[in-house]
Amino acid sequence: MSIAILPAARLWLACLLLAGWCTAALAEDAPADDEKLRKAKLYADVVMRLKGADLSADAKTKSLVDKALTANQGLPAFVEIADAFAITDRDPELLRLAVRYRADATGSQAVRLVLAHGGSAALSAALAGPDAAALVTALGNASDQRALTLLLPLVSDATRELAVRQEAVRAAGRYEEGAKALLELRKDKKLAADCTALAASVLANAPWESIRAEVGKSMAVPETTDGPLPSFAQLSAKPGNAAHGEQVFGGICVTCHQVNGKGIDFGPNLSEIGTKLGKDALYEAVVYPDAGIEFNYETTVLTFKDGNSAIGIVVSDTDAEVALKALGAIVTKFPKSAIASQTKLKTSLMPTGLQRAMAQQDLIDLIEYLSSLKKK
Numbered sequence: 001m002s003i004a005i006l007p008a009a010r011l012w013l014a015c016l017l018l019a020g021w022c023t024a025a026l027a028e029d030a031p032a033d034d035e036k037l038r039k040a041k042l043y044a045d046v047v048m049r050l051k052g053a054d055l056s057a058d059a060k061t062k063s064l065v066d067k068a069l070t071a072n073q074g075l076p077a078f079v080e081i082a083d084a085f086a087i088t089d090r091d092p093e094l095l096r097l098a099v100r101y102r103a104d105a106t107g108s109q110a111v112r113l114v115l116a117h118g119g120s121a122a123l124s125a126a127l128a129g130p131d132a133a134a135l136v137t138a139l140g141n142a143s144d145q146r147a148l149t150l151l152l153p154l155v156s157d158a159t160r161e162l163a164v165r166q167e168a169v170r171a172a173g174r175y176e177e178g179a180k181a182l183l184e185l186r187k188d189k190k191l192a193a194d195c196t197a198l199a200a201s202v203l204a205n206a207p208w209e210s211i212r213a214e215v216g217k218s219m220a221v222p223e224t225t226d227g228p229l230p231s232f233a234q235l236s237a238k239p240g241n242a243a244h245g246e247q248v249f250g251g252i253c254v255t256c257h258q259v260n261g262k263g264i265d266f267g268p269n270l271s272e273i274g275t276k277l278g279k280d281a282l283y284e285a286v287v288y289p290d291a292g293i294e295f296n297y298e299t300t301v302l303t304f305k306d307g308n309s310a311i312g313i314v315v316s317d318t319d320a321e322v323a324l325k326a327l328g329a330i331v332t333k334f335p336k337s338a339i340a341s342q343t344k345l346k347t348s349l350m351p352t353g354l355q356r357a358m359a360q361q362d363l364i365d366l367i368e369y370l371s372s373l374k375k376k
Contacts, residue, residue: 043071044071047081053085065085068081074100079106080109091122098138099134099135101138107141108142111139123135133167136151136171140167148172151171154168156190173203179202179208183214186200193346198290198291200288205232206231224356226359232287235283240367242369242372244365245366245370248358252354256349256350258270258271264328282370286363287354287355289350290348293347299313299348301342301343302324303339303341305340310332310334311349312326315331322342
């Protein structure tokens with residue numbers, strides 16, 4: 001037979017446990033940081049036993065919850081406590097956690113809590129700050145349609161940084177209604193040039209068949225030598241042979257990329273690419289290279305006063321000269337006095353459609369190899 005514990009008894013038990021546990025914890029010889037984390041966990045464990053209490057009518061429980069929230073600032077438990085007690089006045093900390101844990105469940109739960117109690121003003125303010133791109137990622141992972149009212153305006157906002165706009169395209173594409181909106185923007189040619197390739201990738205790999213069917217009517221599906229490609233999610237689920245993928249890499253990719261000192265030092269070094277990108281992102285980078293050009297690897301065209309021009313990646317830019325790295329990793333220095341214009345392109349020097357020269361299994365094996373390149 002179970003015995004129901006009355007609210008007052010639950011609070012008394014919680015206080016007793018907290019006092020006893022904290023005394024025991026403090027008696028142990030532990031480093032300060034470890035002790036702080038241990039105390040935070042104790043507070044969280046105790047107040048979660050009081051879940052469902054009405055804080056507006058129970059000052060003692062509210063005091064305990066406030067202490068638990070303070071102890072758990074910066075930690076995932078803060079979000080769990082805020083959710084358990086319907087906290088609505090801690091948006092700044094929730095949004096900091098959304099940024100910090102943008103790629104996991106803590107971040108998505110934090111941003112959902114802010115959306116749920118109408119914290120759009122706090123979200124809008126945060127989206128105007130330096131962590132906008134990270135917060136956009138959390139909004140994309142939130143599984144809350146209300147996020148679209150914030151995401152879609154960012155897609156076409158020319159005043160925002162490219163990283164924010166591109167992340168907004170990815171995030172909006174995680175919602176069916178968002179994908180539909182991207183389709184309309186694409187059809188109406190209202191997407192900026194530096195987001196069109198990314199939108200094509202997002203839409204071609206949308207999990208909704210109706211979206212992919214619409215995409216198929218308006219744009220070519222990427223192909224390999226043996227036919228059209230399935231979605232990146234489907235490709236990622238197929239087994240690959242990393243050893244054969246290394247051979248594919250050696251025949252195609254080493255002309256521009258290095259792995260562990262082998263290859264040409266032109267494009268980004270790929271020695272640890274498997275640590276940085278998952279398989280979906282690796283497929284996108286190969287099939288749609290214009291979708292996300294890595295910082296400092298943008299294509300630049302120099303036009304000279306004598307009518308000549310040069311194209312490559314800027315490796316240095318001083319008052320006196322511009323050093324440009326061209327295909328083959330040859331660096332040439334050009335005096336500023338000879339340059340008529342310097343233009344940064346929206347497209348990558350890596351050609352679109354490399355996979356057309358491969359069989360589908362070759363592409364799968366290549367991605368398997370790239371995915372295996374981890375930080376040691």
